[in-house]
Amino acid sequence: MAKQIDALMKVRDLPVGFTAKPGSTLEFKTGDWRSMRPKLDRGKCSYCGFCYIYCPDGVYQDMGKDEKYYKPDLDYCKGCGVCAQECPKHCIEMVLEEV
Amino acid sequence: MAAKPVGMEVSIAVSEAVMLCDADVVAAYPITPQTHIVEHLSELVADGKLDAAYIPVESEQSAMSSCIGSSAAGARTFTATSSQGLALMNEMLYRAPVLRTPVVMVIANRALSAPINIWNDHSDIMSVRDAGWVALFAENGQESLDMTILSFRIAEDPRVSLPLSLNIDGFTLSHFIEPILLPTREEVRAFLPPFRPIVKLDIADPISIGLLGTPESYTEARKATDDALTASKQVVSEAFAEFKKHFGREYRVVESYRAEDAETILVMMGSIAETAMTAVDEMRDRGEKVGIVRLRLWRPFPVEEFKAAVRHAKNLAVIDRHMVLGVPDGPVALEVKSFLYADEVRPNISNYVLGLGGRDVTRDDFWHITERAKQPGAGQRPRYELVGVME
Amino acid sequence: MRAAETPFEKVTAKTFPKGPDALASGHRACQGCGEVLALRLILKALGTDVIAVSATGCMEVCTAPFPQSAWRMPWIHVAFENAAAVASGVESAVQTLRRKGRGPDRRIPVIAIAGDGGTADIGIQALSGALERGHEDFIYVCLDNEAYMNTGIQRSSETPFGANTTTSPSGLKSKGQSTWKKDMPAIAAAHGVPYVATATPAFHLDLMSKIRRAAAIHGPAYIHVYSSCPTGWRLKPELAVTIGKLAVNTRIFPLYEVLDGRYVLNRRVEKPVPVADYIRLQGRFKHLKDEDIAVIQDRVNQEYERVEKLAQAFPVEVAQAG
Incomplete structure (x- = not known):
């Protein structure tokens, strides 16, 4: 699933000074590291944002005032389970990732 | 151009040249026989003759680290050192070329310890000859001043953008009083364009500098640096030719x-x-x-x-x-x-x-x-x- | 005399910055990394109108493998021991170019980020120089995960007593690390800098507000951030935040600020959780016996009391960030 890093470049194609563009790790999907996946029970969600705040990988996205919940971007979620652990309403469950 | 040469210690002439080049940041740590250069630079800053930040760092390792940071942030950057100071910079010396930070450094060449010895030979520069810096040698006082001005022009040329060391023999050149023709600020400004970095820490166009080079890219990164260094020879010769037009004095790579x-x-x-x-x-x-x-x-x-x-x-x-x-x-x-x-x-x-x-x-x-x-x-x-x- | 401080907006639950992270996803930090969580929140508090400097270490390696970078602001890494010196150069350049009309005409904070090894061991000289020189817009953050994790969990001077690391192994004649943590905040404060603070991502508003204050203050700021490491601590990845809260609530890691030398205890822990509850969650301490933990408990009591007394000695009238 993940587009893997392409560090193979010809000398003439290298950026001067061996630099990188800002935020370009987005090209590297870390979702395939995951063995467990967060499963949300939106019925219990109080829209407190702790999942969003405490996610080390910043995968939760604010779905806005109408939807009132945060949705994990599974392209990047590594499945650490911090969100489930910190959710005060226990509305996130870590379930086995099915391939 | 001053009509007559002035009797001046060569270290002072080098500092005056850095002032004439309007350097923005000087980061240096004292070591004999480089000291007169940085002492005079700090005086020039203290007297308002050079509008620069003088960073009195706590070691040469930090001197070169600060210089790389300063140069990457877009400032014309100068330092000077000798011998053990150069040795303490070693790790950073190998990094600056790959990051393409055109720091200019005068080395008042001095023997490496042990035994500890403050006097002149070339063991310091020879110990870092593979680091990837452009390296020039001056023979006398006038050359030292001229080469300092040339150093900024060469290092900062967008086709080069590499750090440069100007080597002047410690004591036997750095501490001699010689007749020196001092150019004016206007003359130097006409010769030396403003520093326009090609790799820059810029809020408006943020890039990341100093990345991890895995086996997939390390070889190519080293080769790109070697290509840049090799190609700089042409720019050196061009700068010498241009210098002759402006100042009348002629220099060659050999x-x-x-x-x-x-x-x-x-x-x-x-x-x-x-x-x-x-x-x-x-x-x-x-x-x-x-x-x-x-x-x-x-x-x-x-x-x-x-x-x-x-x-x-x-x-x-x-x-x-x-x-x-x-x-x-x-x-x-x-x-x-x-x-x-x-x-x-x-x-x-x-x-x-x-x-x-x-x-x-x-x-x-x-x-x-x-x-x-x-x-x-x-x-x-x-x-x-x-x-x-x-x- | 208080150092000058530009007004700054504290981070509250209501004002939590919801925009895109200043540290992008796709970095290679371990699952449940407390350090990258700290980094993400720190950068979120600052935004992208800053220049960041990293020391070599986990955060540098996992955020910037060529040709990619997670950093959304200008960022530079040069070496392990010199983040403070590189940041000194950047800061001096930014100030000078502003003065000479060749850079943005506003304050641009320069933040140097290093681990505990890059701060308390190999980088302490460069840090000391930078703090002493008084750089105006200079923030230094130590992300303390209590060992050299990037090279494979070797002990540092910030490894806690009793912890098993690959160079402080427990054994028949060893209880693991034999020394107590070097007091880096006190060392930083001894330089007479205007701002020193401790923080943890588990108390995220406190952490982010302290970073904002560090940016607002004129002069060097040092922030020591507790950063859990599931790999090196043998800690379940989901406990990254839980362990941080426990570190504070056991009094192991008190949250305080040092404002111009005056200590402010930000979070008084009235009923501390026993240290054993913290220790027993981590495999690095699993060899410790109850009597070893009692020794640690004694030390924690003493250290907390010391900070508390320092805070009592300096009744500070200023509003605390935390």
Whole structure:
């Protein structure tokens, strides 16, 4: 699933000074590291944002005032389970990732 | 242009040149014999004559680190050091070229310890010759000032964008008072364009600098740096030509003195060439066909220009100011021999190491070396001759 | 005399910055990394109108493998021991170019980020120099995960007593690390800098407000951030935040500020959780016996009391960030 890093470049194609563009790790999907996946029970969600705040990988996205919940971007979620652990309403469950 | 030369210590002339170039940041740590340069720079800042930040760092390691940061942030950046200070910078010296940060550094060349010794030789710069910096050598006071101005122009040229070291012999050049023509700020400004970095920490266009190079990219990153360094030779020559137009003084990457018809050529770098010229004049008066080829540009090594300068000689006496312990040749001789190896006709090359740790280099030494270089079998000697060693 | 401080907006639950992270996803930090969580929140508090400097270490390696970078602001890494010195150069350049009309005409904070090894061991000289020189817009953050994790969990001077690391192994004649943590905040404060603070991502508003204050203050700021490491601590990845809260609530890691030398205890822990509850969650301490933990408990009591007394000695009238 993940587009893997392409560090193979010809000398003439290298950026001067061996630099990188800002935020370009987005090209590297870390979702395939995951063995467990967060499963949300939106019925219990109080829209407190702790999942969003405490996610080390910043995968939760604010779905806005109408939807009132945060949705994990599974392209990047590594499945650490911090969100489930910190959710005060226990509305996130870590379930086995099915391939 | 000031009509008359002014008597001035060479270190002061270098600092004045940095002021004339309107450097933005100076980060330096005191070490003999570089001190007069940075002392005078801090005075120039304190007096408001140079509008720069002077960072009195706590070590040379931090000096070079600060310089890399400053240069990457878009500031014209200068430092100076010697010997152990250069050694302490070592790790950072290898990083600056790959990050393409055009820091200008004057090295008041001094012997590396041990034993601890504050006097002149070239062991400091030779210990970092593979780091990827452009390296120039000055012979006298005027050259030191001129090369300082040229250093910023060369290093900051967008086609180069590499750090540059200007080597001036510690004490025997740095502390001498010489007649020096000082250009005006306007003249320098007309010659030296503003610094426009090609790699920059810029809020408006943020990039990341200093990335991890895995086996997939490390080789290419090193090659790209080597390509840039190799290509800088052309820019050096162009800058010298441009300098002549502005200031009238002419410099070449390889300098020759009475070498055109010489049978024996003495190869050297730095201020001992002044003494050598006197010796060559004396020997010429006695009919000796001897001359000097001096490397002004040490990195990138000007192979073609060097070969052209020595091609006709019967004997090459390569003079080193540093010993490569465990190897029978000095560093300059090692390289010269390797460059000439594939040539069908090559001179007899013999190697002489002298002037270590501040030991005087005299006219007699050059007489002696010339005699030795002419001897049959000089090119087959198994190792260098350590001139004047007491064994 | 208080150092000058530009007004700054504290981070509250209501004002929590919801925009895109200043540290992008796709970095290679371990699952449940408390250090990258700290980094993400720190950068979120600052935004992208800053220049960041990293020391070599986990955060540098996992955020910037060529040809990619997670950093959305200008960022530079040069070496392990010199983040403070590189940041000094950047800061001096930014100030000078502003003065000379060749850079943005506003304050641009320069933040140097290093781990505990890059701060308390190999980088302490460069840090000391930078703090002493008084750089105006200079923030230094130590992300303390209590060992050299990037090279494989070797002990540092910030490894806690009793912790098993690959160079402080427990054994028949060893209880693991034999020394107590070097007090880096006190060392930083001894330089007379205007701002020193401790923080943890588990108390995220406190952490982010302290970073904002560090940026607002004129002069060097040092923030020591507790950063859990599931790999090196043998800690379940999901406990990254839980362990941080426990570190504070056991009094192991008190949250305080030092404002111009005056200590402010931000979070008084009235009923501390026993240290054993913290220790027993981590495999690095699993060899410790109850009597070893009692020794640690004694030390924690003493250290907390010391900070508390320092805070009592300096009744500070200023509003605390935390």
